[in-house]
Amino acid sequence: MPAYDWKTTTFAEATAIKAIDSHTYEGSFPDDWSIGKVPNGGIVCGNFLAVAKLHFETTLKAQNQPHTIAFHTDFLRRTQEGPCRFKVTDTKLGRQTSVIHISMSQGREEVVAYLTQSNLITEEGLSLDTGFELHPKPPPVDLVKLKEDKDEHWERRAEMPFASFRKAVTKLQFHFPRNGQPHRSIGDEWVHLNTGEKITNQSLGFIADMFPMPVESFREREDPYDSKDPEKAKKRLAIYWYPTVLLNIEFKKLLPEEGVEWLFSRCKTKQIKNGRMDLELTIMDAEGDIVALSHHVCLVLPAERNIAPRREDGSKI
Numbered sequence: 001m002p003a004y005d006w007k008t009t010t011f012a013e014a015t016a017i018k019a020i021d022s023h024t025y026e027g028s029f030p031d032d033w034s035i036g037k038v039p040n041g042g043i044v045c046g047n048f049l050a051v052a053k054l055h056f057e058t059t060l061k062a063q064n065q066p067h068t069i070a071f072h073t074d075f076l077r078r079t080q081e082g083p084c085r086f087k088v089t090d091t092k093l094g095r096q097t098s099v100i101h102i103s104m105s106q107g108r109e110e111v112v113a114y115l116t117q118s119n120l121i122t123e124e125g126l127s128l129d130t131g132f133e134l135h136p137k138p139p140p141v142d143l144v145k146l147k148e149d150k151d152e153h154w155e156r157r158a159e160m161p162f163a164s165f166r167k168a169v170t171k172l173q174f175h176f177p178r179n180g181q182p183h184r185s186i187g188d189e190w191v192h193l194n195t196g197e198k199i200t201n202q203s204l205g206f207i208a209d210m211f212p213m214p215v216e217s218f219r220e221r222e223d224p225y226d227s228k229d230p231e232k233a234k235k236r237l238a239i240y241w242y243p244t245v246l247l248n249i250e251f252k253k254l255l256p257e258e259g260v261e262w263l264f265s266r267c268k269t270k271q272i273k274n275g276r277m278d279l280e281l282t283i284m285d286a287e288g289d290i291v292a293l294s295h296h297v298c299l300v301l302p303a304e305r306n307i308a309p310r311r312e313d314g315s316k317i
Contacts, residue, residue, distance in 0.1 A: 007030075007032060008032050008170075008195075009030045009032055009033070009195075010195040010196070010197055011046065011171070011193060011203055011206065013030065014029070014030050014033045014043055014046065014047075015027065015043070015046045015047050015049075015050040015202070016028075016050075017050045017051055017054050019054060020085075022058075022059045023055075023059065023087065023089070023090075024085065024086070024087055024088070025051045025054065025055070025085070025086040025088070026083065026084070026085050026086070027047045027051075027083075027084050028082055028083045028084065029043065029044070029079065029080075029081050029082060029084060030081065031081045032167050032168075032170075032171075033167065033168050033171065034081055034167050035165070035166045035167070035168055035241065035306065036165055036241060036303060037306060038078055038079055038081075038241075038243070038306050039079050039080070039081060040209060041209045041243070041244035041247060042168070042205050042206035042207070042208060042209025042210060043168065043206055044075075044079060044104070044205075045071070045073060045205030045206065045208070045209065045247060045249070046203060046206045047084070048071070048102055048104070048111075048113050048115065048205070049068055049115075049201075049204075049205050050202060051086045051088065052068055052100060052102070052115045052117065053066065053068075053202060055088050055100065056098075059088075060090065060093070060098065060100075063093060063098050063117070064122075065098050065117040065118050065119050066117070066119065067117065067120040067201065067251065068115050068116070068117055068201070068251055069097070069116050069117065069118045069120065069250070069251050070115070070116035070248075070249070070250050070251070071114075071115050071116075071205070071247075071248065071249040071251075072113060072115075072247075072248050073111060073112065073113035073114075073246065073247050073248075074111070074112050074113070074245070074246045075243065075244050075245060076109060076110055076111060076112060077108060077109075077110045077111075078110070078243070079104075079106060079110050082106070083106070084104055084105070084106050085104070085105050085106070086102050086104050087102070087103045088102050089101040089102075089103075091114070097117065097118045098116070098117045099114060099115070099116050099117070100114070100115050100117070101113070101114055120251070120253075120254035132290070134266055134282065136182045138177070138182075138188045138264065138266065139153035139154065139177055139179075140153060141153060141154055141190060143261075143262055143286055146190060147261075149175075151175070152178075153177060153178055153179075154175040154177060154178060154190055155175060155177075155178045156173065156175050157173075157174040157175065157176055160174060160212075162239050165303065168206075168210070169210065170194065171193060171194055171206070172192070172193060172207075172210050173191065173192050173193075173194050174189050174190075174191055174210075175189060175190040175191070176189055185268055185269050185270070186266060186267070186268050187211045187265075187266070187267040188264070188266050189211065189212065189264070189267075190262055190263070190264050191207065191210065191263060191265065192261050192262050192263075197259070198258060198259025198261055199255065199259050199260050199261070199262075199263055200255050200257070200260075201251060201254060203259075204249065204255075204283065204291065204292050205249065207265065208247070208265075208281055208283065208294040209244070209247070210265075211265060211279075211281065212267065213240075213242060239303040240300055240301065240302065241301045241302070241303045241306040242277075242298045242299065242300055242301075243298065243301060243306075244296055244297070244298055245296075245297040245298060245299060246296070246297045247294065247295075247297075248294060248295045249292055249293070250292060250294075251291075251292050252289075252291055252292055253285070253289050253290065253291045253292075255285070260286070262286055263283055263284070263285060263291060264283070264284045264286075265281055265282070265284075266281065266282045267280070267281050268280045268281075272300070275299055275300045275301065276297065276298070276299055276300070277297075277298050277299075278295070278298075279295070279296035279297075279298060280293075280294070280295055280296075281293065281294040281296075
């Protein structure tokens with residue numbers, strides 16, 4: 001892993017939440033989890049999930065619904081590094097599921113979310129095998145060999161494009177197909193955290209927002225994420241910023257409490273038009289089970305929009 005000239009924090013530190021009262025919480029976004037000057041959307045989601053977890057461990061402990069099963073968030077305005085405050089509203093409390101609304105502010109309301117809680121351990125009901133498979137199928141993997149970067153089909157990416165600007169990408173170790181992605185609209189990867197931590201359901205918000213950007217594969221004749229030639233990442237590309245407008249996650253499986261080392265993710269886009277794109281992610285574990293599904297709406301903006309002075313008049317991205 002390359003050395004970087006900034007202080008690093010762990011995922012647990014970046015999502016540490018403190019209760020102010022029964023429905024108010026505080027956190028802080030460290031700058032090493034940012035894209036440019038803006039906290040990565042995935043670490044913002046990680047904080048929302050941490051708020052929900054703490055809220056259902058304390059204020060709503062009697063509900064016995066410790067797990068988020070659905071998460072919808074809208075990014076209203078550009079966030080910033082540093083302290084943030086979360087306000088929770090108990091929207092609907094039920095026997096099987098409950099819904100809370102969380103608003104995050106940094107002097108102004110910037111991100112809002114609805115989270116649906118349940119209990120993935122006691123959950124029961126009809127189950128049917130749908131026969132779902134990814135098409136095209138990703139290459140097979142040997143996770144023991146992958147850890148040593150000796151897998152036949154997957155190769156470790158030493159550094160992602162523009163890592164000094166996109167600091168958040170340094171928190172993951174990415175492995176891409178040795179023979180290239182199946183299509184420029186698809187990004188397959190095996191990832192694990194570089195922080196020494198394992199991946200849990202709490203970190204899935206971050207995992208769901210980390211992938212090779214399809215825009216960069218389409219804009220250039222040479223794919224900057226091509227594992228066969230990492231030097232391509234250092235050539236020619238102008239830096240773009242891809243702010244999230246909204247992000248949805250459905251949690252399909254409860255990972256072990258101690259976490260897992262590896263997860264597979266496929267990112268796919270169907271259309272990039274007029275500076276807006278869709279992203280669809282399927283996240284799976286080593287057993288081939290679906291862990292989470294995610295959908296994004298993102299903008300494609302010049303990087304200057306990211307680092308421009310922050311306006312305090314309530315303006316949007």
